[in-house]
Amino acid sequence: xxxxxxxxxxxxxxxxxxxxxxxxxxxxxxxxxxxxxxxxxxxxxxxxxxxxxxxxxxxxxxxxxxxxxxxxxxxxxxxxxxxxxxxxxxxxxxxxxxxxxxxxxxxxxxxxxxxxxxxxxxxxxxxxxxxxxxxxxxxxxxxxxxxxxxxxxxxxxxxxxxxxxxxxxxxxxxxxxxxxxxxxxxxxxxxxxxxxxxxxxxxxxxxxxxxxxxxxxxxxxxxxxxxxxxxxxxxxxxxxxxxxxxxxxxxxxxxxxxxxxxxxxxxxxxxxxxxxxxxxxxxxxxxxxxxxxxxxxxxxxxxxxxxxxxxxxxxxx
Numbered sequence: 001x002x003x004x005x006x007x008x009x010x011x012x013x014x015x016x017x018x019x020x021x022x023x024x025x026x027x028x029x030x031x032x033x034x035x036x037x038x039x040x041x042x043x044x045x046x047x048x049x050x051x052x053x054x055x056x057x058x059x060x061x062x063x064x065x066x067x068x069x070x071x072x073x074x075x076x077x078x079x080x081x082x083x084x085x086x087x088x089x090x091x092x093x094x095x096x097x098x099x100x101x102x103x104x105x106x107x108x109x110x111x112x113x114x115x116x117x118x119x120x121x122x123x124x125x126x127x128x129x130x131x132x133x134x135x136x137x138x139x140x141x142x143x144x145x146x147x148x149x150x151x152x153x154x155x156x157x158x159x160x161x162x163x164x165x166x167x168x169x170x171x172x173x174x175x176x177x178x179x180x181x182x183x184x185x186x187x188x189x190x191x192x193x194x195x196x197x198x199x200x201x202x203x204x205x206x207x208x209x210x211x212x213x214x215x216x217x218x219x220x221x222x223x224x225x226x227x228x229x230x231x232x233x234x235x236x237x238x239x240x241x242x243x244x245x246x247x248x249x250x251x252x253x254x255x256x257x258x259x260x261x262x263x264x265x266x267x268x269x270x271x272x273x274x275x276x277x278x279x280x281x282x283x284x285x286x287x288x289x290x291x292x293x294x295x296x297x298x299x300x301x302x303x304x305x306x307x308x309x310x311x312x313x314x315x316x317x
Contacts, residue, residue, distance in 0.1 A: 020062050026092045028055040029067065033085050036074055112141040113305045116152035118166030118221065119247040120185060120264040120291060126165065129311045140304035148245055149221040153177065156294060162305040164294040165312060167221040167264070180293040183316055187225055187287035188265045189280040190272065192254050198278045205235045205282065212259040213238035220245050225287040226262055232286060266291070 031041040032052065042052040060067050067081035077085060113133075117126045122144075130142060145152065145161065150173065152164045157176055168179055189208070191198050197207060215238075216223045230237070242259075244250060250261045251271070260280070261268070271277040293312055295301065301309060 021059075023092075023095060024055060025059040025062070026088045026095075028052055029059055029081075029088055030085070030092055032056060032068065032075070033077055033081070036076065038075065110140045110304055111302050112143050113302070113308045114143045114145070114161045114163075115308065116145050116147070116155060116161045116164035116166075118149055118152065118164075119146060119245055120167060120222075120266050121165045122146045122267075123247060124266045124269060125312065125315050129308065129315070132311050133308050136307070138304055138307060140302075142308070148217065148219060149173075150219050153294065156296060159296075162295070162301055163309055163312075166291060166294070168290040168292065169221060169294065170224070176297055177294050178297050179290075180295070180313065181290040182292040182313060183290075184288055185264050185266045185291050186289070187222055187229065187262060187284050188268070188272075189282050189284070190254070190261045190263060190268050190277045191259070191280060193275055193278055195254075195258055195260075195278075197260075197280055201281060203281050205233055208260060208280075209236060209238055211238075212240040212242060212253075212257065214242045214244050214250050214253065214259060214261045214263070216262065217243045217245050222264055222287070222289075225289065229284060229287055233282070 028041070028045070031045055032038055035041045035044065038052050038056070039049050042049045045052065056068060063080070063084065065080035065084075066078050067084055068075050069078050069081075115126070126144060130144065133142065145155070149166060149169065152161065152166070153169060153173055155161045156164045167185070168181065169177070195211075197203060197211075216226060229235070238260075242253075247263075247267050250263060251268075253259050254261050254277070265272070265279075268277050272279065293309060295309070
């Protein structure tokens with residue numbers, strides 16, 4: 001108990017000292033170290049010499065060490081001052097960079113934020129992310145592009161997009177990219193609520209072949225999941241098969257015709273929740289996969305793009 005109480009005492013003491021530390025202490029110390037003179041630092045900072053000296057004394061009291069020593073008519077840093085300067089300088093630079101980033105994100109003539117979004121997220125988290133971005137007062141223009149996974153990833157590599165939100169790409173498509181998982185989604189077999197198969201608790205997979213089936217394109221990121229599912233459950237390739245990644249066409253087609261749509265659940269979650277569409281009783285848990293953010297490796301996002309990316313990263317928080 002003694003050692004626990006002693007550790008807690010030191011921890012509380014350290015936190016109290018950190019709370020006393022202010023940006024003015026770092027600015028003053030760094031400038032004094034740069035000028036090696038209190039009077040010259042005061043002139044540069046447009047302060048009085050007593051004010052600079054007082055701030056230095058406050059900092060030394062917080063640190064519990066002498067940071068500056070007299071040397072002839074000037075000053076020099078103590079060994080403790082040398083150590084503290086390395087950290088004070090980097091902390092001050094980080095703070096200033098942060099302020100500059102906040103300023104630049106509100107510039108109306110700043111670079112646009114270019115986002116690629118697969119149909120999986122175009123109708124779900126992207127609209128909410130855009131609304132949060134606009135509500136924040138950010139002025140950098142947004143550009144939202146939806147399309148095929150491979151096309152979007154190529155545009156990302158070529159610098160035409162800042163980020164792509166969608167399913168985890170195949171390993172061969174990840175060259176030069178970084179993927180950050182955000183949530184998980186699965187493929188579903190969905191029909192309109194009026195479809196003859198709607199509401200069935202048990203359904204033979206052969207029943208699928210009696211209706212037109214919309215499938216993701218062979219080049220789409222979820223097609224391998226669907227192909228594997230067909231093999232696992234012994235589902236024959238539909239005779240009336242339509243390859244498409246168009247969510248607008250998919251919605252229109254199953255609303256008007258007795259068709260089956262194989263698609264990521266996130267694309268049609270609103271219609272499923274409203275009971276306009278319903279899922280067929282086919283186990284698709286093996287198609288569960290990560291959905292997240294693709295960005296270029298070793299490429300720094302603009303402040304506005306980083307702000308939008310953080311909105312996406314916090315989607316589930």
